Amino acid sequence: MTIMNDFPVLDELIALLERTPATLAALLDGLPEIWVTATEGDGTWSPFVVVGHLVHGERTDWIPRARHILAGDPRPFEAFDREAQFSESRDKSIGELLATFARARQENLETLRGFSLTSEDLGRRGLHPELGEVTLGQLLATWVVHDLDHVGQVARTMAKVNATTVGPWAAYLSILRDRVVP
Amino acid sequence: MTIMNDFPVLDELIALLERTPATLAALLDGLPEIWVTATEGDGTWSPFVVVGHLVHGERTDWIPRARHILAGDPRPFEAFDREAQFSESRDKSIGELLATFARARQENLETLRGFSLTSEDLGRRGLHPELGEVTLGQLLATWVVHDLDHVGQVARTMAKVNATTVGPWAAYLSILRDRVVP
Secondary structure (H helix, E strand, C coil): CCCECCECCHHHHHHHHCCHHHHHHHHHCCCCHHHHCCCCCCCCCCHHHHHHHHHHHHHHCHHHHHHHHHCCCCCECCCCCCCHHHHHCCCCCHHHHHHHHHHHHHHHHHHHHHCCCCHHHHCCEEEECCCEEEEHHHHHHHHHHHHHHHHHHHHHHHHHHHCCCCHHHHHHCHHHHCCCCC | CCCECCECCHHHHHHHHCCHHHHHHHHHCCCCHHHHCCCCCCCCCCHHHHHHHHHHHHHHCHHHHHHHHHCCCCCECCCCCCCHHHHHCCCCCHHHHHHHHHHHHHHHHHHHHHCCCCHHHHCCEEEECCCEEEEHHHHHHHHHHHHHHHHHHHHHHHHHHHCCCCHHHHHHCHHHHCCCCC
16 A cells, blocks of 8 residues: 555545445355355354445445544444344345445445545544544545455454364464464 | 254255355455455454465365275375465466466366265374374364364454554454454
């Protein structure tokens, strides 16, 4: 990432953001159910739950918060509901969630491009309900890292499906030891 | 993963293996250079290096070792060269490496299907040069987990590009604290 004045470069962020729906679709669409519903243990999320969470973020998090900052609204952002996908994804298939995510992401990136943000805009501030003062640049960089965090989580969760069937090779497969739920 | 007699289900493994090239292409092909060459620090691998390593594995690791086991060869497998991609990928673009990986994977899965493996075959044994006795079923499960390990690594490496530009949000982005190189 090229850093200018501590701000991320918007085009580089967008290049990543526009790839996430296709990445998750390539990995998950049409995959046997056993992979899509796997978790890392009690209280952890399956790939299905992760995609529902990403859909909810497209609706309520990134662009609404960007608008909030650009409007100069001094109130804190509305808190993000980390459990919304459990009700919203009910009765949906992974294919439907992936398609909804792709559509919502595309619309949101059109909106983002439409803002024609300047470096000055990226420094504009908003108030996070827990974290305090944040900038628009930080919000957009977080959008990208949040995507990658969940892509990594999906890979890790599916890797653990075969934690024991790999036998002695487990010694070389360090992902099996990441985030082991106690 | 459905486990029968401690063996993975071949169709479920193949469903994952055939998706990895498209997953990495969706994420990396055409992405600005800054993402593709990023690392987690000295001695760690960029996404470019990871894809070269996957190409080398298609040529020298999985199917050659499966053949070795099926031939009943009592000698240890040839050791895998973990550095081969540094010379083999030289002068190649990420797009070329991704296309080579996709072609090699497709051919290897055709070969694998052509073996028409039985449950009994999955229990056949080979000798790993470091790990000792392993089964064909363990080799094939390892192929899958190895893919996912590297998909997770690519996501983690690219997430860290924005480790500081996310500002206070770093507190919520746990991937930024995974595998931090000292």
